[in-house]
Amino acid sequence: MSEKTPGFDTLQIHAGARPDPATGARQVPIYQSTAFVFRDADHAAALFNLQEVGYIYSRLTNPTVAALQERMATLEGGAGAICCSSGHAAQIMALFPLMGPGLNVVASNRLYGGTVTQFSHTIKRFGWSAKFVDFDDMDAVAAAIDDNTRAVFCESIANPGGYITDLDAIAAISDRAGVPLIVDNTTATPYLCRPIEHGATLVVHSMTKYLTGNGTVTGGVIVDSGKFDWSANDKFPALSQPEPAYHGLKFHETFGPLAFTFNAIAIGLRDLGMTLNAQAAHYTLMGIETLSLRMEKHCSNAVKVAQWLERDERVAYVTYAGLPSSPYYDRVNRICPKGASSLFTFSLKAGYEACVKLIDSVNLFSHVANLGDTRSLIIHSASTTHRQLTEAQQIAAGAAPDVVRLSIGLEDADDLIADLDQALSKACA
Structure with missing residues (x-):
């Protein structure tokens, strides 16, 4: 008989965590150290030559961060993971080994506003570009991929609207194109969705959100599926061709399924320096220990609040995919079988000004530019997180001027509904 694989609830507590060999400490210690002592000169040389795995300098590797990386790789079903300083850092680091001047990424037009800005403007400074496409139009996605495309990028559950992407269909298109x-x-977490099981090559998270769950630290992670053949063609020389900085070492030939993981540490973290600090990793590890419990409550609360909003005559529509009225409802059981998370938007019939008044009238909801907190959060995306976008881009992203975004927390759902009700009365008077 084969050994039973532990369940998610067990792995979110135990994966990557072992009693400290020096002290017996049961919780993963915070290794607040910049550098680590080598056993001898040969040990140091082996580490720097990537011939041995170990700790050199905390910009590259740190025991606390390593525990978090192992936990995230395990929960997502990946071969390895690389933690970094934020979700935005994770996106750049995911693209860094793949891209080069003149190359492009095909991206969903339903993305977090900061990601749209990063892909529309910032990556151009590297000579990269992005093509934004409606990822519900599979023909358009396929047509957008050309000889210079090196990645396809989307969100499992899109921020802010909560739209669910058909990952299986998008993965099939990516596979045919060899990218x-x-x-x-971020919005789904590995508890609700495991994109690698639907064909994803890399999974990124802003760990700042649901994974940490308490709004205390920022962090990002890239999980490497280990399943992509980086040597199938000449599109990814950083992974398939000799690396001059390591005496001609070929990452894919040398490290196989862990090629991307080792490259992202040995080159990405080494040169970009987007390092996650040990204390932030510790907070995130503690947050993940209760992830499944929190996500179940997030989802049940979101269903109750969304149902109430949909019945309210002051509301034009609600985008929550967990509602039968949603065009994405049929994807929930297939892509996110345990729930549609707790991020969604709703539109006010009274328009932009009413949205602003609503934001200023809530008491229990916190008006902050974050999501995935234990506390319920509210924001008017068009004037904040998506402010840099044109109105057409805002509408395409699900952040139109008459739309408010909610991140439903862990409070009593009836209290959240009461707060929205009194705020709506003031906003729509």
């Missing part, structure tokens, strides 16, 4: 699919799984 990796990168999925931002």
Whole structure:
């Protein structure tokens, strides 16, 4: 008989965590150290030559961060993981080994506003570009991929609207084109969705959100599926061709399924320096220990609040995929079988000014530019997180001027509904 694989609830507590060999400490210690002592000169040389795995300098590797990386790789079903300083850092680091001047990424037009800005403007400074496409139009996605495309990028559950992407269909298109699919799984978390099981090559997270769950630290992670053949063609020389900085070492030939993981540490973290600090990793590890419990409550609360909003005559529509009225409802059981998370938007019939008044009238909801907190959060995306976008881009992203975004927390759902009710009365008077 084969040994039973532990369940998610067990792995979110135990994966990557072992009693400290020096002290017996049961919780993963915070290794607040910049550098680590080598056993001898040969040990140091082996580490720097990537011939041995170990700790050199905390910009590259740190025991606390390593525990978090192992936990995230395990929960997402990946071969390895690389933690970094934020979700935005994770996106750049995911693209860094794949891209080069003149190359492009095909991206969903339903993305977090900061990601749209990063892909529309910032990556151009590297000579990269992005093509934004409606990822519900599979023909358009396929047509957008050309000889210079090096990745396809989407969110499993899109921020802010909560739209669910058909990952299986997008992965099939990416596979036919021979390019990796990168999925931002921040809103879903690995408890609700495991994109690698739907064909994703890389999974990125802003760990700042649901994974940590308490709004205390920022962090990002890239999980490497280990399943992509980086040597199938000459599109990815950083992974398939000799690396001059390591005496001609070929990452894919040398490290196989862990090629991307080792490259992202040995080159990405080494040269970009987007390092996650040990204390932030510790907070995130503690947050993940209760992930499944929190996500179940997030989802049940979101269903109750969304149902109430949909019945309210002051509301034009609600985008929550967990509602039968949603065009994405049929994807929930297939892509996110345990729930549609707790991020969604709703539109006010009274328009932009009413949205602003609503924001200023809530008491229990917090008006902050974040999501995935234990506390319920509210924001008017068009004037904040998506402010840099044109109105057409805002509408395409699900952040139109008459739309408010909610991140439903862990409070009593009836209290959240009461707060929205009194705020709506003031906003729509």
